[in-house]
Amino acid sequence: MDIKAGFFYLFSAVLLFASFRVITARNPVYAALYLVLAFFQAAAVWLLLKAEFLAISLVLVYVGAVMVLFLFVVMMLDVDVDALRAGFWKHFPIAALVGVVIALEMAAVLIGGFTPPAEPTAGPAAAQAAQAGASAVLQVSNTKELGKLLYTQYLFPLEVAAVLLLVAIVAAIALTLRHRKDSKAIDPSLQVRVKARDRLQIVKMPPVLAAVPAAPEAPAAEGAKA
Known part of the structure; x- marks a missing residue:
């Protein structure tokens, strides 16, 4: 290995x-x-x-x-989290069974792609040419080739996808910035134009008089008892 x-x-x-x-x-x-x-x-x-x-x-x-x-x-x-995972282990056996079935189905579908093809018998000249071609293929960058395909053969689908993404971004912003009654957003232009006298207001109030102490109550209960 x-x-x-x-x-x-x-x-x-x-x-x-x-x-x-x-x-x-x-x-x-x-x-x-x-x-x-x-x-x-x-x-x-x-x-x-x-x-x-x-x-x-x-x-x-x-x-x-x-x-x-x-x-x-x-x-x-x-x-x-406890409420979300309350029934996790209860349904775990059937979930594991479904996962195993899906894994087996995927393995049955993809197993053909992992079997190496039969190599045809050829002479030394053909073998050298195949080896040279394989080395040339290995030296090519797949990122570079993918970029060439995107911006040449698949340029129109790429532009369509870009326009769709742009429309989705604009729509998301428009839905977020709608004026709602329960929204607490503040207009930045109003914050910029605000002045000091708008923020602070001085109110004249009469002076507060001292409280008059209350007279002590006579012990009525003790006088009636005497």
Whole structure:
């Protein structure tokens, strides 16, 4: 076993452990942190497969944006973890059964892609040409080739996706900034134009008179008793 295979098994083992802890951790913050660890291990596996663009995209998009936002939301919301996980172990056997079935189905579908094709017998000249072509393919950067495809052959779908994302951003901002009666937003222009006399108002009030002490009450009960 070479060092590349060793790293693959190491990253895969940590990925499986982190994925299992995502669904078994009682604290949602810990579950999110284990999910971040799983994303990093998946990115490392993609690096071993020479998919650098997918690896850096996974780290930048999911770890750098989505999971940070998820952590902020989880920490801001006071989630009752015990109430959410009250019936977890009750439904765990059927959930595990469904997970095993899905894993077996995916393995049955994808197992054909891992079987190496039969190598045709060829002469030494053909073998040398195939080896030269393989070395030339290995030297090509997949990120560079993906960029060429995006900005040449798939330029129009890329522009359509960019316009859709821009419309979604504008729509989200427009929905957030609507004027509602229960909103407590303050207009910044009014804050800028405010003056000192508008903030502080001096009111003249008459002086407060000292309170007159009350006369002591006669002990009526003691006089009636005497």
